[in-house]
Amino acid sequence: MNQFPYPYTPPPKESGLLYRAKKLLAFMSPFHNRNRFVGFLTCFVVILSIGGVAYATSHFAGIAVIPKSIGQSSSTSAGIEESKQLQASGNTSPWSTTSNGGGNSEQTTDPNKNIGSQDDSSTPASPPPPNTPNQPTEGDTQNPSTPIPAKRTMNTTGALLSWNFDSTPSGSFTADRANQTFNNANGRMTTYSVSAPDSLYVEKSSNDGYLVKKMPKGSFNARAGSPLRHSMAIDWRLNTPLKSGYFAYNFKTSPNFDSVKGGKLPGLCGGTCPSGGEQTTDAPRLADGGNNPAGKAIGWSGRNMWQAGGHLIQYFYHPNQTTKFGPGYSYRYASGSRTYINDNKWHSIEHYVKMNTPGKADGVFQAWFDGTRVMNLQNIRFRDDTSYAIDMLMFSVFFGGGDASFATTKDEYLYFDDFILSKAPITH
Numbered sequence: 001m002n003q004f005p006y007p008y009t010p011p012p013k014e015s016g017l018l019y020r021a022k023k024l025l026a027f028m029s030p031f032h033n034r035n036r037f038v039g040f041l042t043c044f045v046v047i048l049s050i051g052g053v054a055y056a057t058s059h060f061a062g063i064a065v066i067p068k069s070i071g072q073s074s075s076t077s078a079g080i081e082e083s084k085q086l087q088a089s090g091n092t093s094p095w096s097t098t099s100n101g102g103g104n105s106e107q108t109t110d111p112n113k114n115i116g117s118q119d120d121s122s123t124p125a126s127p128p129p130p131n132t133p134n135q136p137t138e139g140d141t142q143n144p145s146t147p148i149p150a151k152r153t154m155n156t157t158g159a160l161l162s163w164n165f166d167s168t169p170s171g172s173f174t175a176d177r178a179n180q181t182f183n184n185a186n187g188r189m190t191t192y193s194v195s196a197p198d199s200l201y202v203e204k205s206s207n208d209g210y211l212v213k214k215m216p217k218g219s220f221n222a223r224a225g226s227p228l229r230h231s232m233a234i235d236w237r238l239n240t241p242l243k244s245g246y247f248a249y250n251f252k253t254s255p256n257f258d259s260v261k262g263g264k265l266p267g268l269c270g271g272t273c274p275s276g277g278e279q280t281t282d283a284p285r286l287a288d289g290g291n292n293p294a295g296k297a298i299g300w301s302g303r304n305m306w307q308a309g310g311h312l313i314q315y316f317y318h319p320n321q322t323t324k325f326g327p328g329y330s331y332r333y334a335s336g337s338r339t340y341i342n343d344n345k346w347h348s349i350e351h352y353v354k355m356n357t358p359g360k361a362d363g364v365f366q367a368w369f370d371g372t373r374v375m376n377l378q379n380i381r382f383r384d385d386t387s388y389a390i391d392m393l394m395f396s397v398f399f400g401g402g403d404a405s406f407a408t409t410k411d412e413y414l415y416f417d418d419f420i421l422s423k424a425p426i427t428h
Helices: 016-028 035-066 074-087 175-182
Strands: 161-163 187-194 200-205 208-214 230-244 243-252 262-271 299-307 314-318 328-330 347-354 365-369 372-380 390-399 411-424
Touching: 074 314, 161 175, 175 230, 175 365, 208 299, 208 390, 243 390, 262 314, 262 347, 299 390, 314 365, 314 372, 390 411
Parallel strands: none
Antiparallel strands: 161 411, 187 230, 200 208, 208 411, 230 390, 243 347, 243 411, 262 299, 262 390, 299 314, 314 328, 347 365, 365 372
16 A cells, blocks of 8 residues: 655644635635626626615605795694704804994984894794793694785774874885884884885885885895895884783785795884893803893893794794794694795784783783784793883894895895784784
């Protein structure tokens, strides 16, 4: 029998994992079997292509179902869009500061008055959850019961203020004309500030007069001196503050109104009339920059604001807010549907404010849209003493935001009429 001349020694045994990896690489190697390598490579490319097509299809399909604007969409998509608008409409910094001067002709009848309504370019904060301590709570609202009239007739019985432009001559609404129109035994105009004076004027249709604010294409609440600045503020201060009262006005937009990202409309205020992220108490800011409710209350404000799609909200500053900018409360019917002002129809808007008893959060803020109650905020802290109450009407109007993303896409017109301040209900 033939034998090896030397004893046989087998090769060292490799570890299982390393051995299998080498065997797999050798099996897939093009040098070992070229046809097998091409087959593996083809399968890999096919699998990768199928996965890529599936991902792209699902991604773009998801984008397609997002509504382009708030509009009259379903409650689910509307809720998503409203949340986006309330929390982040694209402006995360305070709006620009206004000062008289520059290239614009702006006037104020009170040089010591800080025109906060012109500086307010903030995005409203979202209302806090209902279980957040010491926050206003939302009560029941109503559904419309009557058709929207061409222009709602206001109850002026016992009104402290009744602005009607029927007897005002057509043409530019200057500071002198504003004084003649607004001032009476119950209060006086303290601020008149209009960028481009010819953009605010009275127009007549038969015997019906109304105030028009023109917003040229590309304009917004830019810095003073900018040719893009188109904003206005007329403040009217009560001689004797009110503990409770109603304020209403008629409003209309131009046809095919593009609301862009939003803008401000009139409302009432008291104390320091905070706006633009100003504090509502005298305590230092919270660590995150929000308002600190622990301090003494120094002011409140409650103006209207339209958002993208023309949805109407109440932009509301109150001492118990913990955000820097006032929360935005949505105008909604009892059905859950929202209210809109971008349809070129006259709409009436009415506010009711009842001051709280100092030391108690028992204040009230309600709103009616075309005579239907669409907001009912209860348990509000407006003040901690009687040094202020309902002190002033803030008639501030502008698109903005303080950057061009808020700018008008075409010439827009806002129409106002029948400003009423009363101790009695006005539209309902």
